[in-house]
Every structure is written in structure tokens, then in C-alpha cells.
Amino acid sequence: MKILVFGATGSQQFNVIGEAKRKGAEVIAATSSEKSFERLAQAGATPVLANLNDKDKMLEITEGIDAIAFMIPVSLPNPFDGFEFSKNVIDAAKANGVKKIVWNTSGWIESQKIGSPVDDVRLDVQDYLKNSGLDYVIIEPTIYMENMMGAFCAPFIKNDRKLAYPTPEAMPIGWIASRDVSAFVVEAIYNAELKANSFKISGLDNLKGSDLASEFSKGIGEEIVYYPQKPKEFGDILKPFVGEAGASSVAAYYESLQNATEYPSKYNPDMNEILEKLPVKMTSLAEWAKDNKGYFIK
Template sequence: MNKTQKRILVYCATGLQGQAVASRLLLKEDFSIRLLVRNPEKAEALQRAGAEIFCGDLGEASSLVSANDGVDRVFLQLPLDFTPAVVDYAINAIDAAKEAGVSLLVLNTSVIVPSEKTGVKAIDLKYDIEHYLKRSSLPYIILRPTFYMENLAAPWSVPSIQEKSTVAYPIPADFPASWIGVEDLASYVVEALKKTELAGSEFNIGGPEVLTGKDIAERFSQALRREIDYYPIPLDTFEEQINAGIGEPIGTEIAALYGWFVSQPQSPVALSLNAVLEKLPVQLTPMSEWINQQDCFK
């Protein structure tokens, strides 16, 4: 690392979102990247690309103190966990960053978090994490994304599109959302990590289009050049599918999350991004373009 580079610590770097962020950061000559991983074998490609690998565990505070040594900025993302342990993980990471004197921590909540608790674990746990971060006196930027386009390319989504020509998702056909691609999330994160002057900011982030289920079906029809329909999966059916595929209670908690979103008087994930893009100027990917980039639909 040369003297002008800033060392960035990236958490959960072997997951889909973390990998996208790490890969984007590796293209920036002014950043040196350290990845906190539990299994270094999963990070071999990123290591070959120039990332420093640090073996640690979010549940072991001492390992995080060591991981933050010499770090200037932090990207914090947390594992898919709907128990209070995920709050403890975040506290360990925030405390370690504060002890190291980092100049900025960028938190990806992976979900829109409202100003009050909702009774939904997927939201309220992140609310508690945000509250702790804001009280920590650590310089921070919070990014709250909407729905990931990658959910439509997940193993439980692709067969319906391929075999039944139907996009099936657990929201009503007329529910609007600013869907975001993981690569666009990475663009937001990298831009935020560059902007220490924005410390104390919170941004709800999404993609360039507000789309309903019917709009999504149209985008798939155009991209795949065949008629694609949209089917709103009942929440109880979706819950059973996800629990069967990933394990309880993940499906139960994600179903509760979608149930909260669609029950609101106005969609919390239908965003106007003009003010956000003025401060975090990134190029966003329309859904049609994203579909054409996915090998699973070819």
C-alpha cells in the first residue's frame, strides 16, 4: 500500500453484496482492500486480484480489533440473521472501528429502515443497529437499499421464468418499487466511502425506475423476446418455499418483511432519487439491461 492509498475493511466480503463491493473497490487505485472472512478459500479470487485477507469472526470482538488495525474506512454489511446476535455483531464491528479511529464507516442495512420500530425482526434489528451507530460518535454513512434485482435471479425465482414464463414474487402486481442491482449498490458504497464530508448522512437508495410487478413482466418480455407474465405469490406460500430452501425462520421473517411493506399506505420502496444522486452521483442500471446481463436467463 502506498502512502496515498486508504485502507478499506470490507465485512461479509464473500457474499453476493460484499463481493460486488470488494470487486469494485479493487478497481480504485486510491484504495487498498482488506477483507474480513471466516473461510479464506472463498476469497481466493479476490486475493489474487489484490485484496488482503484477514481471518476473523463478527462474533469475536478481539479479532475485529485486529482487523481494524491500520484501517482508514470500513464497509459494514451483516449476515442474513434474524436473531439479536446480528446486533451484537454490529456492535463489535462499530466498537472496533471506533477504537481504531477510522474516518468513516459505511453501513449497508440491506433493507429500508423507517424512523420507528415496526414489530418486524428484519427491520427492527437494523433499527437497533442504526441507533447504536448514531450514538457511537463514529463518523458514518447509512445506505438503505430497496429490493435487489438479484432476487429475481435466485434459485427459487428462475424456474418459474424459464419453465412457466412467469415472474413470481410475493408482492401485489400493482405495488411500486425502485428495484436495485447489486452492482449499483456497490457503486453507491464506493461513492459513499469517498465522501467523508457526508458523515452523518442517511440515504434510501434504489435503481433508476419505479416498477410494478406488471412493469417487471414487461421488462422481462422485452429482454427475453417472449411473453412473460407476473404472478403475486401468496405470502404463506412464499414463506414455505424459502423455509424449505434455506431453512426456518428465514422464510418466515422475510415474508413478514414483505407483508409490512405492502401493508403501508404508500410504498416505502418507491423512491425519488434526485437528491441522493446529487450527493452520490452513480450510474444506475435499468432492469432490462440487468436482465440481459444475467446468464441464468440466456
């Protein structure tokens, strides 16, 4: 099995390399920067320099590929470019007879367009993939545990023993580890019975803010309390990383949650049914925190 991975330089797809290698796959990892070559090679992949906006390059690197683990870059200056980039990959895969595409959507897909470019583009990509004639599996993860490593959260844990996140304390979330999502992606590639499937995946525990802090505390062996961060504070911290417009858009979303009477679902209670088709050993929040304690606590 020869697998081409997009997004492997980031935390969401990096673990696809190791999971695929454990299955005996040959892994090629596309990257837009040669600076990533050494890290990708050390993980066991063959790096290839490629930009998603280059149609000819997509045709070149998908030749001889059996399956693609795909992801749209998270922080595109223009989110609508994500659709064109996806089309380039899907068209190249079809032209070269790639057997399957497994797409990690980086979030649950909305039922209809909501005016958010990042969310709306996912619907366009989903339609294009479904109508491509290719075998596909769509993996829709909920919120990543790795988000807590961000600049808006980790320093609060290190300095104040507060787990800062801009969701209301009462809002439950089924946090999921990125390595679990990568395992789902690889299992979907290898399951020949899955040819036109979508799975909304989450962690097995639906944790409100205080529950999240409690499980995190168990993992690192220190008392951590939940801090429902103000959306503006969150946006100000995020601004240097994604720009003012991007930060304002995300902050506005969290502001709407603060004022909501009902919260959007971020948890799938039917994960056991999915695990029957895609057998993955799930990581609890406490286990994840224990594994990453050194990142948060000196």
C-alpha cells in the first residue's frame, strides 16, 4: 500500500505516518517547505515538495498512489482557496486511478452553509468528493486535545494552574486526541468495505469545563481549575498567529456560544458503533494529559 499524506507537518495529520507504517505502508508526505523534510523522513515518510495550488504537481505526485490521506490546510489566508486546492487533489487522484481518499475535515461538517468560510468550504469539498466517482471516507473529528497546547491555553496552565478555553463551563465537549484521529484515517484506508462513508467522531467522554479540568488534573497529578476564557482575550492572543480578521471571526463564534441557551453538539454518543468498523484504541483526556505533562508543567 502506497499512501500519500497531506498536512503531515501539522499535529492533525503527522501521526498518520506512524499509523500507516505500522500497517506496512509506504508513506509519501507532501509539504510546501523543504524545512520539513528532515522531520518527515525521521518519522518514516518520503517527503515531496508540492503546493496544493499546482495542478500539474498534484498529477505528478499522485501517480502510482493507492490511497490519499487528505486535509485542507487549517490557516489559509483565503479559506475559499480550500475548495480549489481540494479539487486539484481529487481530480489528480481520479486521473491516476487512486483507489481511495480519506479526508480529515478538521471539524464536524454543518448540515448547511452558515456564512463561515471555513465551514462552508467543507460542504463544497464534500459535494465534489461525493460526486467524483472515487471511493472515499470522510472523518469528521470534534475538538482536538492538542488545542490545549495553543498559546491561548498552555501558558495559563503553566503559570496559573488554570485550563483556559473560550467555551462556557456548562458546554460539554467530546475532546479527541490527534493520534486517535490519525488511527481512524488509516483504518478507513485499509477497510475495503468502506467506499462512500462519513463518520462524526469524538472522544468517549463528554466533558463540561469542570470535568475537563478534573480529568486534566488526574493526568498531570496537580490541581488545575477551569477558566472560561473571554472570547476577546482569546482573540487577542490568537491574532498574531492567524491575523486580525481570522482572530475576530473565531472570537465572534465563541462569543455566540457564551450567549447561547443551547450548545452545538461536540460529542457522538454512538462511537461504539464506529469503533466496530474502525477499531481504534481511544485515548482518554487523563491519559493524554499524562503523556504531555512535560509540555505543561516544568
